[in-house]
Amino acid sequence: MEEQMDAIKKYIQENRKQTYLLLKEFCEQKAPFLQQAKAEDVLAKAIAKEPALRHSDLSKLFDTVREVAIQYPYVYVATRPYIARWKYFRFHAEMVEADQIDVTAFLSFKESIIQGPENVSDWHLEIDLQPFNRDFPTMREARSIGHGVEYLNRHLSSRLFYGTQIGLDRLLAFLRVHQCQGQQLMLLDTIDTVDKLRRALRHANDILSMQDEMLEWDSISFHLEHLGFAPGWGHTVKRVNETMSLLTDILEAPSPNNLEEFLNRIPMIFHVVILSPHGYFGQANVLGMPDTGGQVVYILDQVRAMEKEMRLRIHEQGLKIEPEITIITRLIPDAEKTTCNQRLEPVMGTKNARILRVPFYDSKGKVLKKWVSRFEIWPYIERFAKDVEKELLSELGQRPDLIIGNYSDGNMVASLLSQKLHITQCNIAHALEMTKYPGSDLYWKKYDKDYHFACQFTADLIAMNTADFIITSTYQEIAGQKNSLGQYESYSSFTLPGLYRVVKGINVFDPKFNIVSPGADADVYFPYTETDKRLTNFLPEIEEFIYGKPNGKTSRGHLTDKDKPIIFTMARLDRVKNIAGLVELYARNKHLQKHVNLFIVAGKVNPKAITDKEEIEQNKRFHDLMNEYKLDDKVRWIDSLHEKNRNGELYRYIADKRGAFIQPAHYEAFGLTIIEAMASGLPVFATCNGGPQEIIVHGKSGFHIDPYHGRQAAEIIADFFENCKKEPLYWEEISKGSLKRVEENYTWDLYAKRLMTYSRIYGFWKFVTNLERTETRRYLEMFYTLQFRKLAKGVWESITKKKKKSGPGVKA
Numbered sequence: 001m002e003e004q005m006d007a008i009k010k011y012i013q014e015n016r017k018q019t020y021l022l023l024k025e026f027c028e029q030k031a032p033f034l035q036q037a038k039a040e041d042v043l044a045k046a047i048a049k050e051p052a053l054r055h056s057d058l059s060k061l062f063d064t065v066r067e068v069a070i071q072y073p074y075v076y077v078a079t080r081p082y083i084a085r086w087k088y089f090r091f092h093a094e095m096v097e098a099d100q101i102d103v104t105a106f107l108s109f110k111e112s113i114i115q116g117p118e119n120v121s122d123w124h125l126e127i128d129l130q131p132f133n134r135d136f137p138t139m140r141e142a143r144s145i146g147h148g149v150e151y152l153n154r155h156l157s158s159r160l161f162y163g164t165q166i167g168l169d170r171l172l173a174f175l176r177v178h179q180c181q182g183q184q185l186m187l188l189d190t191i192d193t194v195d196k197l198r199r200a201l202r203h204a205n206d207i208l209s210m211q212d213e214m215l216e217w218d219s220i221s222f223h224l225e226h227l228g229f230a231p232g233w234g235h236t237v238k239r240v241n242e243t244m245s246l247l248t249d250i251l252e253a254p255s256p257n258n259l260e261e262f263l264n265r266i267p268m269i270f271h272v273v274i275l276s277p278h279g280y281f282g283q284a285n286v287l288g289m290p291d292t293g294g295q296v297v298y299i300l301d302q303v304r305a306m307e308k309e310m311r312l313r314i315h316e317q318g319l320k321i322e323p324e325i326t327i328i329t330r331l332i333p334d335a336e337k338t339t340c341n342q343r344l345e346p347v348m349g350t351k352n353a354r355i356l357r358v359p360f361y362d363s364k365g366k367v368l369k370k371w372v373s374r375f376e377i378w379p380y381i382e383r384f385a386k387d388v389e390k391e392l393l394s395e396l397g398q399r400p401d402l403i404i405g406n407y408s409d410g411n412m413v414a415s416l417l418s419q420k421l422h423i424t425q426c427n428i429a430h431a432l433e434m435t436k437y438p439g440s441d442l443y444w445k446k447y448d449k450d451y452h453f454a455c456q457f458t459a460d461l462i463a464m465n466t467a468d469f470i471i472t473s474t475y476q477e478i479a480g481q482k483n484s485l486g487q488y489e490s491y492s493s494f495t496l497p498g499l500y501r502v503v504k505g506i507n508v509f510d511p512k513f514n515i516v517s518p519g520a521d522a523d524v525y526f527p528y529t530e531t532d533k534r535l536t537n538f539l540p541e542i543e544e545f546i547y548g549k550p551n552g553k554t555s556r557g558h559l560t561d562k563d564k565p566i567i568f569t570m571a572r573l574d575r576v577k578n579i580a581g582l583v584e585l586y587a588r589n590k591h592l593q594k595h596v597n598l599f600i601v602a603g604k605v606n607p608k609a610i611t612d613k614e615e616i617e618q619n620k621r622f623h624d625l626m627n628e629y630k631l632d633d634k635v636r637w638i639d640s641l642h643e644k645n646r647n648g649e650l651y652r653y654i655a656d657k658r659g660a661f662i663q664p665a666h667y668e669a670f671g672l673t674i675i676e677a678m679a680s681g682l683p684v685f686a687t688c689n690g691g692p693q694e695i696i697v698h699g700k701s702g703f704h705i706d707p708y709h710g711r712q713a714a715e716i717i718a719d720f721f722e723n724c725k726k727e728p729l730y731w732e733e734i735s736k737g738s739l740k741r742v743e744e745n746y747t748w749d750l751y752a753k754r755l756m757t758y759s760r761i762y763g764f765w766k767f768v769t770n771l772e773r774t775e776t777r778r779y780l781e782m783f784y785t786l787q788f789r790k791l792a793k794g795v796w797e798s799i800t801k802k803k804k805k806s807g808p809g810v811k812a
Helices: 002-014 016-027 036-049 057-063 103-115 148-161 166-176 194-208 217-227 237-252 256-264 294-316 378-396 407-421 444-448 453-466 475-479 536-547 579-587 590-595 613-628 644-656 672-679 710-726 730-745 748-768 774-806
Strands: 033-035 065-071 074-082 085-092 097-101 126-128 271-275 324-331 344-346 353-359 402-406 424-428 469-472 494-496 500-504 513-515 566-571 597-602 635-638 660-663 684-687 703-705
Touching: 002 016, 002 057, 002 097, 016 036, 016 057, 016 065, 016 074, 033 036, 036 057, 036 065, 057 065, 057 074, 065 103, 074 103, 085 103, 103 494, 103 500, 148 166, 148 256, 148 513, 148 748, 166 194, 166 237, 166 748, 194 217, 194 237, 217 237, 237 256, 256 748, 271 294, 271 378, 271 407, 294 324, 294 353, 294 402, 294 672, 294 748, 324 378, 353 378, 378 407, 378 453, 378 774, 402 407, 407 424, 407 453, 424 453, 424 748, 444 453, 453 494, 453 774, 469 475, 469 748, 475 513, 536 635, 536 644, 566 579, 566 644, 579 590, 579 597, 579 613, 579 710, 590 710, 613 635, 644 660, 644 672, 660 672, 660 710, 672 684, 672 730, 684 710, 703 710, 710 730
Parallel strands: 126 500, 271 324, 271 402, 324 353, 402 424, 424 469, 469 513, 566 597, 566 660, 597 635, 660 684, 684 703
Antiparallel strands: 033 065, 065 074, 074 085, 085 097, 344 353, 494 500
8 A cells, every 4th residue: 555655656746747637637527526437538538638647657546446526626536446445545636746545534525525614523423333343254355255154164163163162062052052843953951061962972873873874763763862862963864874973073173064064954944034014015916016026026936945945954854843934024005906905925836935914104103004115114114123023923923043134124124123033134135225326325415305315324234234144146236346336335435424424334345245146936937948838828918018009008119020039128117227228229229220129018108107206207208219219110118017927938939039138227236037038048138237247148148238338238239139140040059058057057946055054054153153243233223223213203204294295195
């Protein structure tokens, strides 16, 4: 760091003219804040005027700039020379000087631009969680990010077991604690020391070595229980022997691999709770409803895979216990045509999973009857968590073993419940709004009326730091890539001017982060070539969707050239999904129009059928583009489709036509529709921003496109279809690449195995070490009480004002 600063100062001293020119270019910008792309343009402009800058130390520094804050004569820059590694610098344009600063100084300068320097107090509320984690192991290499469980096993097993009896005593205590439905598991009370455990294992080995390895537990239980062993070691002699041998090896000479394999076999997860409060959570007629999309599909598929894996593991443990998974969401009395007004609903495709719905209550204690936007959900969260606890304990008769939060609201409820019930907490973000809405932190006051981001970002910060572990679908979600910021990384430092600043919020090198990628339902999304499984009864309906005449209510456009391949997309109609942007890039490119038709399944066609503000705006833009560019003979737009099996056949029908799937979002955390399309054998074009960058290998299993460069994106798509005409096998080559990529990396079976393994490992380490992070929790409790509650109350006041302004009949 000092060497770089010395080199910069030396360069400035020897090249004041060139330095001044560069700083002058930045100071002449009208905007006070520049993001990476704009900063690169300014640097390129300066280099064009002064070519000697090109390979200078100063230019190298500005090559790594991710944000610039300007208030003449000062230019403050945030650089990211490596993934998740940040440095900050201050330049003075008039004096042509530079120095290195800390993150607090950078954030403070940004605040002074927004508020005016006279309004930035020296006693600003500053959040810094780093001191609480000084003694906690963290990774150092960017390549290790997202592989937390592997690092934790290596690091803590060496600390816990080597050269000390304490670690073995804690392991013994862990083995003695397991029970389910009043039944003691693993060890009985008679084994109360490590020496007794060693002796019992030796005697058990003698007994097992004389038995048929396929004998079941019931046949040997009498002998093993006499030694102090309870059920849970395995369903057969062979399995029991393997599990006991692993434990013997750990007691003798522990290794991370042995420990992981042993923990994998421990009977410790029978009851799982999954939280997803917002939107319409149901199994039919919900997709396309406000705030309701891929997360619902994800959770339902997740539950089916998890129950299957839990059932398999419980069987292998030799137990006769039924696993239970409970999805908790909000009960909505005015449920439209959904089942969201039913308290309990079995999950189809499972034996013992269910949806439990708990209502929201307004400030007067009355049940809230209508849908509530995910951005206005915060005043209801604390009461909801308390009600969920009561309902849950009543239904289960005991506390659950694992709680999984989803999205900001579900993760916040999970934090409140896990703290109260003392259970392992897993968070899944799906999407963090800060990266989806650039500037939403800095200009939070502008956004607050409609989005209440200050409250949401506060909830995110609390939930991230209370979680025992966090799973993400991709590496990008955590730490981005060389030239882009990760979703979680954006919470490492930020400021909400006038409210508080965060100098160290979340550390992406924390071993709580793990990559566990989901898949697509293999029974629904399978290759188009598997003709014997195809659902041909849907074909007339699908052809009507694509080629039918417009009715003005649920469809618009009529494709006149049926010989053209189809590029197809299916998503919510909101700003981030960028569907209108796709229409625009298609409308402006005659080359692309020459080769393909465009088929869009998104939102509602009829603007009168929409209540969501953002969808109304996007709907208008879509219609305006259709009218302006006269696209009705080339673009077909229909309402969202909700029938899963039909959607699977729709992907395959597009593949039959040698078409492609396109996902043009400004940002996509993962992209489940991408996996569904690839699993069906469709070539895919997807945004380069976020998870799809990782899912797709460009040119082999699909293509990356930049939604901010529509012309370039359109040419990539057009070139692909042009190449398909020249080389008939090219389409099949990319199609096979898509299928191979999914089969090897993105299946629900893999997902469920990893999630169940990680849950056990984090549960173990939480028990035997200070993974509970008590000091951090106390700090976050204070932050919740003093900041979150105040902000949630502000959301409630904002909702009340809206209702009064709109008059009677407004939807709550």
